[in-house]
Amino acid sequence: MNTMPVVEAHQLCKRYGATVALDHADLAVLPGQTHALVGRNGAGKSTLVSVLTGLDGPDSGTVRFGGEPAPKASDRDAWRARVACVYQKSTIIPELSVAENLFLNRQETRAGLLRWPAVRRAATDLLDRWSVDVDVRRPAGELSVEQRQFVEIARSLSFGARFVILDEPTAQLDGAAITRLFEHIAELQRQGVTFLFISHHLQEVYDICDTVTVYRDARHVLTSPVADLPHADLVAAMTAEDTGSAIEARITTARRDAPPVxxxxxxxxxxxxxxxxxxxxxxxxxxxxxxxxxxxxxxxxxxxxxxxxxxxxxxxxxxxxxxxxxxxxxxxxxxxxxxxxxxxxxxxxxxxxxxxxxxxxxxxxxxxxxxxxxxxxxxxxxxxxxxxxxxxxxxxxxxxxxxxxxxxxxxxxxxxxxxxxxxxxxxxxxxxxxxxxxxxxxxxxxxxxxxxxxxxxxxxxxxxxxxxxxxxxxxxxxxxxxxxxxxxxxxxxxxxxxxx
Incomplete structure (x- = not known):
């Protein structure tokens, strides 16, 4: 069994002026996992994603993919071959077809002319390979949120990456669509794709993830198998509370005997x-x-x-x-x-x-x-x-x-x-x-x-x-x-x- 991490971040530090965004933060994601990254707003999750995708460099610390140092920041093709991120806000261009979105700036040409049958054929093969049931000729603006996510995942995999970051993927989905997304993630996981799953809904961590890492105040707090971590302990790690003390109640001025405003x-x-x-x-x-x-x-x-x-x-x-x-x-x-x-x-x-x-x-x-x-x-x-x-x-x-x-x-x-x-x-x-x-x-x-x-x-x-x-x-x-x-x-x- 391969135990070399797909991605490993070690002692990452990042500041933006007086704001400490990452404070000696760590992360290691093993092959074939769906690994959750959770934390309150400001915990450092977004900054970590920026570093892991090469959009921003750390002030200190290292990132390695499969044991090899991360590419130079300018080598975008090398980054795309190692890691992809599907963001909560879709990057699909609605005015273009699904096929055009999948191979934007990579379309096959002959004598300087686009070969549309070849582009559509390649797009169909790509979606079939990754079990995405969408008509490649369809305008992307007509796709549901769920379909756009599947297309983005397939596009990411087409560059060669087998490590995909999912940033709040369920935020705009209903219950049935979430179930289908999780089934799709599980199928891709069986095919060797590794996921870093970022969500504010902790129950989803227990539903889909193998391992969870918690960040708090720009620092790594813990990493644990999901099955070994009770819900209360996970929340306590995020909030720095053990049992927590009740907040001091404001002396209410509510007049509930009066008609509502x-x-x-x-x-x-x-x-x-x-x-x-x-x-x-x-x-x-x-x-x-x-x-x-x-x-x-x-x-x-x-x-x-x-x-x-x-x-x-x-x-x-x-x-x-x-x-x-x-x-x-x-x-x-x-x-x-x-x-x-x-x-x-x-x-x-x-x-x-x-x-x-x-x-x-x-x-x-x-x-x-x-x-x-x-x-x-x-x-x-x-x-x-x-x-x-x-x-x-x-x-x-x-x-x-x-x-x-x-x-x-x-x-x-x-x-x-x-x-x-x-x-x-x-x-x-x-x-x-x-x-x-x-x-x-x-x-x-x-x-x-x-x-x-x-x-x-x-x-x-x-x-x-x-x-x-x-x-x-x-x-x-x-x-x-x-x-x-x-x-x-x-x-x-x-x-x-x-x-x-």
Whole structure:
């Protein structure tokens, strides 16, 4: 039996400025395995994948394939012959046919002309070899997510690689498609293909993987046969908890005897989520948790009008905003902090005053005109309220630090005194002090009677919550009340039973 690792990473270190992305990290994957790599966000998984695929080089440490040193970074053909990665976001070009995608820039030619019959024949042979049942003449844009993944795996194998990294492969699949994917992985494994399987759903690790490696805080924590590792021990390795202590509960301000501020009923938006229903009372903070592909972000964006559900209803107080209409949601009393402040949260070259008051310009009239003195007074009030460090409201937001930029985004959300505040990963990319300040403001808003929805997989964001609703594969799976432990939330998001 060959025990030489297909890939071996030894003592990898990688920094991006002040951020330590890998800290003397190790990994060894044996031939024919499906080897799981798990860890919380920021654990170092993505950086490791970048190093293993040659897209980024380590500051120190080594990578070896089959005992041989990794190729030079410039030799992309050599990398493709050793390792391939099928990412959560498809790299298939939808406008091209399946055959064109499989042999892009590698098509057979004669006298400078493409030989399409030969390309289609080669594509058919490739898919037949790796048991992929797809018509090679079909436009790739018509394929299902599952079919695109199978095509990407076959394309990867066509370069000669027999080591494939699957990055969150089930995030956009339903239960039946996941079962078919796992059957396909098992068949390829029998044919000598080795997989590194990255997933936020730990039950899938037990369903498909032989060995699991855990990363935490940019370091390798453990590697173990899956069969020898109880669920609770795996979660403990990810969270650095043994038994875990209950978090200190926030003194709730929820008024559950009052009519709900937010009522969500039977929301459906294929393929993102299905049959989602919940209420939020005045003064209540509810968390919507889940890993990538869980649907939590899409639900929150539907509530604020960024997405239009296929069916179901959203009521804010006594109003039912028109679906998919952000101004209607704002008029109903919604304040919103989006997931990506750089692309959704502010206009970089506009002033703090313009950004902070953008959601209430109709109040700064008359008519369609904005009175600059009125705008600046409100902006200064919000700057003081959010403690934005700036010489004045005229400064462009691009000149601020990340934490202060996020405070401006929060200021815009609060400028209209919302009855419902919706936040998506509200403390992403900010320093610890800014995080504490922002979450303190959220608690303050709830204390004044607003309802709050926080969609996040960050435990610090969720600690404020009176309840945490956990989503898996687009459906509400678990409800946790204040007093939960970190491992309870992580296990719920990963879909595992700690008692097994």
């Amino acid at each position: 937010l009522r969500v009923r039977e929301l459906n938006l294929e393929p993102a989520y299905a049959d989602v229903s919940f209420d939020i009372a005045p003064g209540e903070i509810v968390g919507l948790a889940g890993s990538g592909g869980s649907g939590k972000t899409e639900v929150a964006e539907t509530v604020v009008g960024l997405r239009k559900a296929g069916s179901g209803t959203v009521r804010i107080g006594d109003r039912r905003p028109r679906p998919g209409d952000v101004p209607a949601a704002l008029a109903a009393g919604v304040g919103f902090v989006p997931e990506d402040r750089h692309h959704q949260g502010f206009v970089p070259e506009m002033s703090i005053a313009d950004n902070a008051t953008m959601s209430v310009m109709d109040r700064l009239g008359p008519g369609i005109f904005v009175k600059s003195d009125k705008r600046d007074r409100l902006a200064r009030t919000m700057i003081t309220r959010l403690e934005v460090k700036t010489p004045g409201p005229e400064l462009p937001v691009s000149a601020l630090s990340g934490g202060n930029q996020q405070k401006v985004v929060m200021a815009r959300a609060l400028a209209g005194d919302p009855r419902l505040l919706v936040l998506i990963t509200p403390t992403a990319g900010v320093d610890v002090r800014s995080k504490e300040f922002l979450l303190g403001k959220v608690a303050e808003i709830a204390g004044a009677g607003a309802a709050v929805l926080i969609a996040s997989d960050e435990l610090d964001d969720l600690r404020l919550c009176d309840r945490v609703l956990v989503m898996i594969h687009g459906r509400l799976a678990t409800e946790l009340h204040a007093g939960w432990q970190d491992r309870d939330v992580v296990a719920a998001m990963e879909g595992v039973d700690l008692d097994v």
